[in-house]
Amino acid sequence: MTEPQPQAYHSPTERVQAWTEGSTLHIRFNNPAKHNALSVDMWQAVPPLLAQAEKDPALRLVVFSGAGEKSFVSGADISQFEDMRAAREAVKHYEVMAEEALMSIYRCAKPTLACIRGFCIGGGVNVAISCDIRIASEDAVFSIPAARLGLGYRLSALKNLVNLVGVGVAKDLFFTARRIDAAEAKSVGLITRVAPADQLPELLAEYTSTMAANAPLTVYAGKKIIEEMLKDDADLDRDMCKRLILDCFESEDYAEGRKAFMEKRKPAFQGK
Numbered sequence: 085m086t087e088p089q090p091q092a093y094h095s096p097t098e099r100v101q102a103w104t105e106g107s108t109l110h111i112r113f114n115n116p117a118k119h120n121a122l123s124v125d126m127w128q129a130v131p132p133l134l135a136q137a138e139k140d141p142a143l144r145l146v147v148f149s150g151a152g153e154k155s156f157v158s159g160a161d162i163s164q165f166e167d168m169r170a171a172r173e174a175v176k177h178y179e180v181m182a183e184e185a186l187m188s189i190y191r192c193a194k195p196t197l198a199c200i201r202g203f204c205i206g207g208g209v210n211v212a213i214s215c216d217i218r219i220a221s222e223d224a225v226f227s228i229p230a231a232r233l234g235l236g237y238r239l240s241a242l243k244n245l246v247n248l249v250g251v252g253v254a255k256d257l258f259f260t261a262r263r264i265d266a267a268e269a270k271s272v273g274l275i276t277r278v279a280p281a282d283q284l285p286e287l288l289a290e291y292t293s294t295m296a297a298n299a300p301l302t303v304y305a306g307k308k309i310i311e312e313m314l315k316d317d318a319d320l321d322r323d324m325c326k327r328l329i330l331d332c333f334e335s336e337d338y339a340e341g342r343k344a345f346m347e348k349r350k351p352a353f354q355g356k
């Protein structure tokens with residue numbers, strides 16, 4: 085019997101590649117010169133690709149990865165944040181757009197897996213923790229640098245993080261912004277499997293073949309029930325959370341954090 089050949093999926097931008105291989109859809113962030121930092125067009129490409137995937141009955145798994153060997157995703161593209169401090173509407177628009185992309189992953193009717201090599205930072209962690217499963221190479225590095233940039237981190241992302249690693253570890257990682265390696269990420273539950281870099285494709289193949297074989301309706305039901313279980317408490321003040329995020333975007337410290345990053349120096353924060 086001949087193996088099915090890879091089929092291209094229509095992606096609205098070259099910075100996100102998409103193709104099927106057997107019953108797996110691969111979505112690859114493709115801006116290796118910037119460690120696959122997510123530009124606006126990349127965030128926007130995700131929901132339509134997943135909408136296409138949901139209509140494809142042959143698909144059993146969606147795999148997210150980063151182009152090249154150095155990074156999965158190094159976060160949102162910081163250079164595109166430049167003008168946002170003055171423009172509350174632009175921030176809101178950006179937040180809505182990124183949230184749409186992340187929720188389209190989290191709520192995707194197909195199971196999703198993040199296959200991580202190298203740096204997985206900030207928005208890269210958001211993408212990974214929106215997926216159902218995370219596997220990584222031994223050389224993967226994880227960090228949530230929001231506190232070093234003066235940025236807010238959205239409610240849904242912190243919730244996913246807490247659900248995976250617990251409150252104590254989430255606060256440690258978030259407050260310190262420290263980097264952790266794949267071994268520590270596995271020990272705290274951020275990822276589930278680790279392989280030497282050259283064996284990551286084999287580990288991934290284990291998942292693609294298992295998911296191709298397992299009962300899709302059972303997997304789907306399990307996914308949706310777990311999603312229901314984790315839904316928000318009705319009393320949660322979402323407006324306050326959104327306001328706090330916007331306040332961070334408008335702060336002097338965020339302007340300083342961003343500037344310091346661009347100037348490749350340490351930021352001097354003042355809590356304002």
Ligand SMILES: C/C=C/C(=O)SCCNC(=O)CCNC(=O)[C@H](O)C(C)(C)COP(=O)(O)OP(=O)(O)OC[C@H]1O[C@@H](n2cnc3c(N)ncnc32)[C@H](O)[C@@H]1OP(=O)(O)O
Nearest residue numbers: 117118119121158159160161162163203205206207208229
């Ligand atoms: C809501 C979500 C918010 C966020 O996600 S905020 C962003 C959070 N992410 C970060 O703060 C990570 C930023 N990047 C880094 O810390 C480093 O990069 C790496 C550790 C990933 C890699 O370091 P190294 O190997 O030394 O490479 P390099 O020279 O720093 O990067 C090559 C080029 O890529 C650009 N770049 C990397 N990440 C980003 C990014 N997230 N946004 C914009 N540009 C980025 C750099 O600036 C540089 O560019 P040039 O060659 O012109 O100097």
